[in-house]
Amino acid sequence: MKTRILGFVALAAVIGAAVNGLFVVPADLNQGDAQRIMYVHVASAWIAYASFGVTALAGLGYLIRRDLRLDALALAGAEVGVMFTAFAIWGGMMWGRPVWGVYWQWEDPRLTTTALLLALYIGYLLLRRLTDDPARRAARAAVVGLIAAVDIPIVHFSVLWWRGLHQGPTIGDPSKILNPSAPLQFVLALLAMLAAFTLVWAYLLIRRYQLARLEWQLEEDARRGLVQTARLALPGAAAAEEPAR
Amino acid sequence: MTLARPVLPPLPPRGRRWGLLIGVAIVVAVIAYLAFSSVGNALVYYLTPTELLARGPAEVGKTERLGGLVKVGTISGEAPELTFVLTDGTTEISVHAATAPTRSFREGIGAVVEGELGADGVFEASQVIVKHDENYVAPSQGGLPTRAFDPGS
Amino acid sequence: MTSAGFVLAAYGVILGGMGLYAALLARRLRIARDTVRRNNVDLPE
Structure with a gap:
């Protein structure tokens, strides 16, 4: 129930932040309206980092505590993170074409390392499907999740380490957090979008976690041979379709 | 049961x-x-003008990416005959661009051009990519319209 | 395509994608809950 309220609050926040970014805040003087994409592009990328951070930390936690609930959290982080990484790439392409003149440049370090991030976590999700032994699956996933997380700082600092097309950080550089190279209203619009995306993120993580727990319950049921047997084994069991339990 | x-x-x-x-x-x-x-x-997404010229005459005719700042006051002509000078602060190379860059192209901005260096020392660019920086500017008070979507864009 | 078209494509896919994912999760959750409930009908405990 509380999660449902969170969902509605997140929906309202995203609508508000999008209206603000699209219609209230003025567009950048040099880039024009295309700059408005920055708000969803950057917020998606930061949320993706956070998702994979959750996957890595929950995986580490699993390796220490051996609690499968942490593995469910790691799975939720990876799946939600893959989606937000795809959003960041899509938003970046829609921004790059009108401003740079190209959708994509394979040789740009930020773009390439982000594509790598997407591939790594799609691999993580596929790897999870290779075994249905919960403990082995969780342990392998935790190790892969920790290794893959190495790419997160590489993506973030790629624009400082290597020469490329992608611009440097406006506020994400440690030296720029207090002194961003953008007007305050742009920074506030970005932070509002980030806050709204964070609410959506929390909602999706909770829902995906709940789903993972249920799916594992089903796996467990299957292992114990309960699947569908309630109806098949008992002639009168159809009446028990809606149990009072 | x-x-x-x-x-x-x-x-x-x-x-x-x-x-x-x-x-x-x-x-x-x-x-x-x-x-x-x-x-x-x-790691070598593009060469600077200094790096390109340092490679000597062997570079002539080879497809390369060249990056630098568009020197102020050097832009002239329109797309098939667009010319400008790219500089890295020490070395300058004249560029002739066959295709038009995006509208964010302007003096003083970073640009990456793809093409080849001609024997005459002019870089023949088949593509101009505008490398916008991380600085954002709001329209100034007055003068420019603050309407959300500029119909002319 | 104009700038506005790219802006629309970016916001539309990203915000629409989040909504679609949320709806799919809700659907999968409902189905999973129903199945778990059905599987565990008449358990002794």
Whole structure:
């Protein structure tokens, strides 16, 4: 129930932040309206980092505590993170074409390392499907999740380490957090979008976690041979379709 | 009432496992390709004018990317005959661009051009990519319209 | 395509994608809950 309220609050926040970014805040003087994409592009990328951070930390936690609930959290982080990484790439392409003149440049370090991030976590999700032994699956996933997380700082600092097309950080550089190279209203619009995306993120993580727990319950049921047997084994069991339990 | 309980847990069919293995193999191959080919090249995503000229006459006619700042006061002409000068602060190279850059192209901005250096020392660019920076500017008070969507864009 | 078209494509896919994912999760959750409930009908405990 509380999660449902969170969902509605997140929906309202995203609508508000999008209206603000699209219609209230003025567009950048040099880039024009295309700059408005920055708000969803950057917020998606930061949320993706956070998702994979959750996957890595929950995986580490699993390796220490051996609690499968942490593995469910790691799975939720990876799946939600893959989606937000795809959003960041899509938003970046829609921004790059009108401003740079190209959708994509394979040789740009930020773009390439982000594509790598997407591939790594799609691999993580596929790897999870290779075994249905919960403990082995969780342990392998935790190790892969920790290794893959190495790419997160590489993506973030790629624009400082290597020469490329992608611009440097406006506020994400440690030296720029207090002194961003953008007007305050742009920074506030970005932070509002980030806050709204964070609410959506929390909602999706909770829902995906709940789903993972249920799916594992089903796996467990299957292992114990309960699947569908309630109806098949008992002639009168159809009446028990809606149990009072 | 107890339920019928088959002893054997259901295993995923073999075919599905092979499909997944192939999927994982493809992902690993993509990762390896990205890691060893593209990121390596990305270290030299473009050459500066100084670096390009330092390579000497052997560079003439080879496809390269050249990056630098568009020197103030050097832009002239329109797309098939657009010319400007790219500088890195010490060396300058004249560029002739056949295709038009985006509207964010202007004096003093960073640009990356793809093409080849001609024997006459002019870089013949087939593509001009505008490398906008991380600085954002709001329209100033008065003068420019603050309407959200500029119909002219 | 104009700038506005790219802006629309970016916001539309990203915000629409989040909504679609949320709807799919809700659907999968409902189905999973129903199945778990059905599987565990008449358990002794």
